[in-house]
Amino acid sequence: MDKPILSVEHLSMKFGGLVAIGDLSFQARRGEITALIGPNGAGKTTVFNCITGFYKPSEGMIKMNGRGGQEFLLERMPDFRITAHAKVARTFQNIRLFSGMTLLENLLVAQHNKLMHASGFTVLGLLGIGGYRKASAESIDLAKHWLEKIDLIHRADDPAGDLPYGAQRRLEIARAMCTDPELLCLDEPAAGLNPKESLHLNQLLNDIKENTGTSILLIEHDMSVVMKISDHVVVLEYGRKISDGSPDLVKHDPRVIAAYLGVDDEEVVDVLTAVGDEQVIEELDAEPDPEHGPSASSSMMAGPISDTIAHADEDEIVKVSPGASKALEYDEVQALSTRTAKPAAKPAAGKARAKPAGKPKGGRK
Amino acid sequence: MAEAVSASRAEKIESPFPNAIRQAIYAGLVSFGLFVLLIGLRTDQNIHNELILVQRWGLLAIVVGITMAGRFLFVAFAQPALARRKAEKSRTAHVEVEKGFVRRNFxxxxxxxxxxxxxxxxxxxxxxxxxxxxxxxxxxxxxxxxxxxxxxxxxxxxxxxxxxxxxxxxxxxxxxxxxxxxxxxxxxxxxxxxxxxxxxxxxxxxxxxxxxxxxxxxxxxxxxxxxxxxxxxxxxxxxxxxxxxxxxxxxxxxxxxxxxxxxxxxxxxxxxxxxxxxxxxxxxxxxxxxxxxxxxxxxxxxxxxxxxxxxxxxxxxxxxxxxxxxxxxxxxxxxxxxxxxxxxxxxxxxxxxxxxxxxxxxxxxxxxxxxxxxxxxxxxxxxxxxxxxxxxxxxxxxxxxMEFLKYIFGPDFTPELYRMLLFGLAMVLVMLWKPRGFVGSREPTAFLHKRKAVSASFTKEGHG
CATH class of the missing domain: 1.10.3470 (ABC transporter involved in vitamin B12 uptake, BtuC)
Structure with a gap:
């Protein structure tokens, strides 16, 4: 069981000229919770859509290792087959329940493929031959089991659209679990939850990890969830991986801090002028307006770049400004400061910024 | 306090008639203004092919009279009845109404x-x-x-x-x-x-x-x-x-x-x-x-x-x-x-x-x-x-x-020709009254405790 359950290798996704993901490689290990984090527009949901087949990646390989030892190349499979055969289930950032169907029906629809086989692709079931009746009872039992897990058994016969927001999130997770997945992909499961619901979510996810053997890949903004439950964190910024490791390691990675909180513009300018690096100065001058350019707005509140924009015009090249990536900027500052031999200021600044990393919402605006 | 409120409500219910008469007169005036030229006067040709004005004051009076009577009846009787029914409904809203025998075994x-x-x-x-x-x-x-x-x-x-x-x-x-x-x-x-x-x-x-x-x-x-x-x-x-x-x-x-x-x-x-x-x-x-x-x-x-x-x-x-x-x-x-x-x-x-x-x-x-x-x-x-x-x-x-309609509208009247008109009218009315059709709710296909119809507000029509 040393093989990772999912390995993403050199994944790239381009929408016209916009590079939403560039050469991303990471692995998710079996039986662990892997978190994918990053500022808005970092390409997290795009990665998810590539893994679950909703997008076809421009380049790269996504390999899923099944429990039985079989390998699936997800980038070559249509979306529904990924769930049906490779056993990857997902939830959505904006909840997608069957709102006009009851909770029970939602969970029964998730067991579609199993029941189709049992009913002889409907023909035998329609005639009342074969084991459909038994399979149907079993599927209801499984649905009941998950309804009890998510504390919604008393509302089993209500329409899903009638549930409060937090309960809808839990139901969507339960529905994904009813497809009997090996890898569960959760797109911001804690978005819009209050602290209490968020805590319940943590318990549910830990319970899934421990009791079902399902590995979890999750996108999350809520650091209290990410840091508490994940075993392994991958950080994205502008479609590139900037950090990868245990939550503690990632939390203190200055590149991550820079990505979330930014490096002060003054600091960059200061360092550059002190060094007099012509090339960097030229690059800086080449930008139309370094003060108010895109580099000034790469905080958490900046709008999404890649998630929803589809560039129909192939000729149009959208380039993310070279100064936009805060992590890269940090690297530059780092390189410059070592050259100017002023190391004393750096650790202090790093420490000062390490603290607010736990709650990135309070970042620079 | 409670008595005063109920008394004032009773008073309200008692006195729709002056209001109804006033409203009926307004409605009469409006309809007179509307119909005096449309119905009261009609242009026609006489034997010499000259344009003449036919006056139809009687018909105008009938139409205005019907409008006034209708408005009076609506304000005096229909409106209070509707209000009473609404109040009744809001008071007994939580009571589960047992469906009648016919509806249960429809x-x-x-x-x-x-x-x-x-x-x-x-x-x-x-x-x-x-x-x-x-x-x-x-x-x-x-x-x-x-x-x-x-x-x-x-x-x-x-x-x-x-x-x-x-x-x-x-x-x-x-x-x-x-x-x-x-x-x-x-x-x-x-x-x-x-x-x-x-x-x-x-x-x-x-x-x-x-x-x-x-x-x-x-x-x-x-x-x-x-x-x-x-x-x-x-x-x-x-x-x-x-x-x-x-x-x-x-x-x-x-x-x-x-x-x-x-x-x-x-x-x-x-x-x-x-x-x-x-x-x-x-x-x-x-x-x-x-x-x-x-x-x-x-x-x-x-x-x-x-x-x-x-x-x-x-x-x-x-x-x-x-x-x-x-x-x-x-x-x-x-x-x-x-x-x-x-x-x-x-x-x-x-x-x-x-x-x-x-x-x-x-x-x-x-x-x-x-x-x-x-x-x-x-x-x-x-x-x-x-x-x-x-x-x-x-x-x-x-x-x-509907042969009897011929006696009203004359022998040339063929009701089949109005089929599509009535059909359209009926559809508009039904869609206003029940936007999701006669039976908008959905029967769930499986249930754990109790089969409850899903309200039409949750179901979707699909995108094609």
Missing amino acids: NSIAIALLFIYPVVMVLAFGFQGSLKWVDNFGIQILIYVMLAWGLNIVVGLAGLLDLGYVAFYAVGAYAYALLGTHFGWSFWILLPVAGIMSAFWGVILGFPVLRLRGDYLAIVTLAFGEIIRLVLINWRDVTNGSAGVSGIPKVSFFGLISFNVSDPNYIAKVLNIAQSGAYYKIFLYYLILLLALLTAFVTIRLRRMPLGRAWEALREDEIACRSLGINTTTTKLTAFATGAMFGGFAGSFFAARQGFVSPESFVFLESAMILAIVVLGGMGSLPGIAVAAVVMIGGTEMLRE
């Missing part, structure tokens, strides 16, 4: 009534008199019930807007007409053949168009319906063009009893009864009733199967369906094929009943009519759709019976 009562309907008609009007009621009303309505139930699978359950459903009806009808006349095959063999042919065409249509959604799908299916009709008109060698196919053989009772007078096993000879054309109509009535019930039975069964649930899930959210490993293409195709198959059954029955088919019977208006029945009945609800079919088809047939 389906079984309706089916029982349908089975005894021809018997009652024969007893009431005799064999000859019952023809109209069994054929024009009974069979005609049941054909539409079956077609609408078939379309309901595509539109109501799977949420795919199909404006060319009549194409499958035509395929079924021509399949029976051509194979029956050329090869002399029996209805009982050709019924499944027609169904399979229609389903096949449903799949043929489905493959290229199911990547389309919503309006685009509707337009392509509309075009498909027209293509089939134009092929029927222009492929003269096979379909005999606009002249149609005639002499389509009658249905027999599994070959045992025939309804052709010349046959040795004609029903009157076998059973030793008097000759009558009504036997065949009554037989056809029961045949289409059973076919319609088969459609309903299969639909109900399918809804409880994974396939039917997947159809409904597809209507709710296609992307979520794919994320759950459902092959949406084949699911849509099965919906199309199943719906088309029932259309084909109905088509072959139609051909057998008419004895003649021509492309005239399969125009777009038929598709629109069937779709209107499905929407009016409430998408997905079988009883609602059946009621809608009775109202729409029975209603338009009923207009033919």
